[in-house]
Amino acid sequence: MINQLVKKIQKTNAPIVVGLDPMLSYIPPHIQDAAFREYGETLEGAAEAIWQFNKGIVDATYDLIPAVKPQIAMYEQFGIPGMVAYQKTVDYCREKELVVIGDIKRGDIGSTSEAYAIGHLGKVQVGAKSFYGFNEDFATVNPYLGSDGVKPFIKVCKEEHKGLFILVKTSNPSSGEFQDQLIDGRPLYELVGEKVAEWGEEHMGNAYSYIGAVVGATYPKMGRTLRKIMPKTFILVPGYGAQGGKGADLVHFFNEDGLGAIVNSSRGIIAAYKQDAYQGFGADNFQDASRQAVLDMVADIDGALKAVK
Amino acid sequence: MINQLVKKIQKTNAPIVVGLDPMLSYIPPHIQDAAFREYGETLEGAAEAIWQFNKGIVDATYDLIPAVKPQIAMYEQFGIPGMVAYQKTVDYCREKELVVIGDIKRGDIGSTSEAYAIGHLGKVQVGAKSFYGFNEDFATVNPYLGSDGVKPFIKVCKEEHKGLFILVKTSNPSSGEFQDQLIDGRPLYELVGEKVAEWGEEHMGNAYSYIGAVVGATYPKMGRTLRKIMPKTFILVPGYGAQGGKGADLVHFFNEDGLGAIVNSSRGIIAAYKQDAYQGFGADNFQDASRQAVLDMVADIDGALKAVK
Numbered sequence: 001m002i003n004q005l006v007k008k009i010q011k012t013n014a015p016i017v018v019g020l021d022p023m024l025s026y027i028p029p030h031i032q033d034a035a036f037r038e039y040g041e042t043l044e045g046a047a048e049a050i051w052q053f054n055k056g057i058v059d060a061t062y063d064l065i066p067a068v069k070p071q072i073a074m075y076e077q078f079g080i081p082g083m084v085a086y087q088k089t090v091d092y093c094r095e096k097e098l099v100v101i102g103d104i105k106r107g108d109i110g111s112t113s114e115a116y117a118i119g120h121l122g123k124v125q126v127g128a129k130s131f132y133g134f135n136e137d138f139a140t141v142n143p144y145l146g147s148d149g150v151k152p153f154i155k156v157c158k159e160e161h162k163g164l165f166i167l168v169k170t171s172n173p174s175s176g177e178f179q180d181q182l183i184d185g186r187p188l189y190e191l192v193g194e195k196v197a198e199w200g201e202e203h204m205g206n207a208y209s210y211i212g213a214v215v216g217a218t219y220p221k222m223g224r225t226l227r228k229i230m231p232k233t234f235i236l237v238p239g240y241g242a243q244g245g246k247g248a249d250l251v252h253f254f255n256e257d258g259l260g261a262i263v264n265s266s267r268g269i270i271a272a273y274k275q276d277a278y279q280g281f282g283a284d285n286f287q288d289a290s291r292q293a294v295l296d297m298v299a300d301i302d303g304a305l306k307a308v309k
Numbered sequence: 310m311i312n313q314l315v316k317k318i319q320k321t322n323a324p325i326v327v328g329l330d331p332m333l334s335y336i337p338p339h340i341q342d343a344a345f346r347e348y349g350e351t352l353e354g355a356a357e358a359i360w361q362f363n364k365g366i367v368d369a370t371y372d373l374i375p376a377v378k379p380q381i382a383m384y385e386q387f388g389i390p391g392m393v394a395y396q397k398t399v400d401y402c403r404e405k406e407l408v409v410i411g412d413i414k415r416g417d418i419g420s421t422s423e424a425y426a427i428g429h430l431g432k433v434q435v436g437a438k439s440f441y442g443f444n445e446d447f448a449t450v451n452p453y454l455g456s457d458g459v460k461p462f463i464k465v466c467k468e469e470h471k472g473l474f475i476l477v478k479t480s481n482p483s484s485g486e487f488q489d490q491l492i493d494g495r496p497l498y499e500l501v502g503e504k505v506a507e508w509g510e511e512h513m514g515n516a517y518s519y520i521g522a523v524v525g526a527t528y529p530k531m532g533r534t535l536r537k538i539m540p541k542t543f544i545l546v547p548g549y550g551a552q553g554g555k556g557a558d559l560v561h562f563f564n565e566d567g568l569g570a571i572v573n574s575s576r577g578i579i580a581a582y583k584q585d586a587y588q589g590f591g592a593d594n595f596q597d598a599s600r601q602a603v604l605d606m607v608a609d610i611d612g613a614l615k616a617v618k
Contacts, residue, residue: 023420024435032436041436073421077428078435079442083392107451108414109481111332112382119386126333126387127341127350133388142416144453145479146486170454172418177455178501181492188490188497195486 001137001162002205002212002234005099006259008066014298015259017101017236018061018290019266020054020089021071026271027053028283047081050074053286054089057270058096060287061294067099069236069264090136101165101236102136109148117156138163140214140236143192150199154211158203163210163234166199168192168226171216171239189215189222190229197230208234208260217249217263224252227260235261241268241297247304254305263301269293310446310471311514311521311543314408315568317375323607324568326410326545327370327599328575329363329398330380335580336362337592356390359383362595363398366579367405369596373603376408378545378573399445410474410545411445418457426465447472449523449545452501459508463520467512472519472543477502477535480525480548498531499538506539517543517569526558526572533561536569544570550577550606556613563614572610578602 009015024032024046032049039045058068070093075086093100106116118124119133141153141164153164169179169189179189193213200209209232215223217239227235235253240246240263253261272278272293273286281289318324333341333355341358348354367377379402384395402409415425427433428442450462450473462473478488478498488498502522509518518541524532526548536544544562549555549572562570581587581602582595590598 021421036436041438043433043435043440043442046433046435071417071421071424073415073417073424073428077424077433077442079428079433079440080389080392080396082428082442083389087389105415105417105451106382108380108382109479112330112380115380115382115386119382119388119391124352124355124386124388126352126355127345129350131352131388133352133386133391142414142451142453144451144476144487145481146483146488148481148483167453170418172454172457174455174457177504178453178497179455181490181497181500183490183492188487191490192487 001099002208002210005066005234005262006206006208008099009259009262012064012066013302014065015254015262015301016065016294016297017067017069017262017264018057018065018269018294019069019071019103019264020057020270021074021266022050022053022270023074024049026267026274028273028286030284031056043078043081046078047085050078050082051085051088055092056287057290058093058098060291061269062096062098064291064294064298065098067101067262068093069101069103071103071266087134090134094135099138100136101138101140102134103140105140105142105167107142107145107149109145110152113149114152114156117153121162122156122160138165138212140165140167142167143195147195147199154199154203157210163212165212165214165236166196168196168213169215169219169222171218175216190225193226193229197233200230200233204232207257208232212236214238215253220249220252227252227255231255237261237263241265247300250301251304251308258305265297269297310408311517311519314375314543314571315515315517317408318568318571321373321375322611323374324563324571324610325374325603325606326376326378326571326573327366327374327578327603328378328380328412328573329366329579330383330575331359331362331579332383333358335576335583337582337595339593340365352387352390355387356394359391360394360397364401365596366599367402367407369600370578370603371405371407373600373607374407376410376571377402378410378412380412380575396443399443403444408447409445410447410449411443412449414449414451414476416451416454416458418454419461422458423461423465426462430471431465431469447474447521449474449476451476452504456504456508463508463512466519472521474521474523474545475505475508477505477522478524478528478531480527484525499534502535502538506542509539509542513541516566517541521545523547524562529558529561536561536564540564546570546572550574556609559610560613560617567614574606578606
């Protein structure tokens with residue numbers, strides 16, 4: 001799957017991932033109204049609105065991008081109907097041959113981590129049969145519990161040729177509270193980065209490992225250091241756009257082969273029609289605004305990468 | 310809810326929580342067979358088996374215990390039908406007036422953490438209406454992302470009079486890889502413990518905070534230190550029984566008021582009928598074996614607490 005991700009990035013020339021993190025407030029009135037007419041103002045109605053919104057954005061952008069990253073929390077808040085919308089979104093994106101990164105940030109130990117891995121990346125055994133659960137291609141994982149938490153995920157990834165992105169340095173302002181604490185003079189995130197590189201050796205693709213890392217665009221200097229510590233690790237970079245990261249901040253997350261990183265934008269793409277730059281499209285044409293925002297983001301990153309060559 | 314938890318612990322004299330972490334291999338053949346006859350060997354069949362198993366254990370133990378802790382991963386692995394079984398289990402336990410600790414170990418940032426909090430502890434707004442999602446009483450939370458990740462949970466907890474247990478020192482062998490790393494001579498878990506105590510001051514119950522901590526029974530010395538660092542923090546203690554923790558290891562997790570900790574056992578209770586000590590009950594009477602295992606666990610902890618008085 002990491003080889004497929006690399007291939008798709010090369011084909012689209014777009015090292016980006018669209019974050020499908022729908023808030024109801026992002027969804028244009030005409031979609032909400034139609035969903036509520038059919039299902040009422042219910043969890044089912046909200047789930048239908050989310051699904052139709054996602055479908056619109058995917059249909060308008062799938063030929064330009066290699067991957068999507070649905071944020072499961074945004075679905076989970078609507079209970080079971082929300083989870084059904086998540087599943088439909090994952091399935092639809094896979095049909096469209098997009099690589100699906102489930103942003104689930106799960107993490108536990110032993111058989112519990114294995115259960116998460118099975119539910120999201122693998123197959124579960126029921127009697128003589130086995131079934132895929134949510135069936136994403138990659139999942140994000142929290143490393144706080146150490147190897148006992150991560151290795152069961154890697155076991156399932158090896159069986160299924162799937163991958164992970166493990167949190168190393170997150171994009172938020174307070175990420176330093178624990179992640180930046182110095183251990184023998186070096187920050188915790190470097191130690192976690194070294195572990196990710198080590199875990200990654202257990203499950204290598206062609207040029208990159210199936211086991212990737214998450215490092216926020218908002219910390220470009222740390223990104224440069226981590227790039228060196230984890231040379232064969234693909235880095236998922238959140239924090240571009242709405243969170244303040246810019247194309248020029250991103251160059252050090254990439255390797256000299258122009259690969260090694262994939263940059264996420266969520267709100268900046270899916271709610272583009274609400275921004276000044278794209279409001280000419282109008283809410284009725286939210287998909288077209290999202291397509292234009294993807295094109296602009298690709299150009300921004302491409303320009304930044306070319307500027308350093 | 311923390312006051313209610315304390316009251317229920319005092320009433321039952323049982324500072325324990327039963328971990329509802331059903332693996333299919335724990336579920337007696339007669340329950341699996343009945344579920345598969347009705348739904349086939351499908352995800353729905355597995356979910357029905359889990360639900361009937363849980364119901365049997367809850368019916369046999371609810372008068373003895375203050376709380377249950379369903380581990381969502383064990384349900385999530387069965388996809389949507391598994392999540393439905395999780396929801397049914399939470400709802401049923403609340404009907405039985407048990408305090409429900411959702412062992413979800415979620416954690417993200419900002420609006421994403423808030424979405425998890427809303428989905429599990431709060432109400433989500435849909436148009437003019439609002440709905441509970443999974444509606445547990447407490448949730449476990451991962452602290453790796455710092456205050457930005459935790460405060461949105463606390464916000465929802467305050468609105469709903471609900472609580473958290475934040476991972477501080479987990480029970481697994483490799484928990485030290487990151488959690489024990491020394492920062493200015495003190496381990497990371499102490500720093501996290503201090504933060505939990507600080508966050509806890511924002512949402513106090515009568516004697517204890519709504520914001521608790523998770524500290525593994527397998528690390529009793531660290532438990533003693535953390536007990537002092539977080540005097541008003543309720544500690545959820547996993548790792549008793551199957552993971553190796555014993556009653557005598559637990560005394561230092563409690564305060565002198567005999568409160569301040571709640572000890573989890575999962576496999577040791579729910580799969581008691583599979584252990585030598587309880588196999589006389591037989592698989593057909595798995596509930597009775599679980600009830601006896603609860604009584605024995607309460608006696609073990611009570612004895613250990615009395616021995617130090």
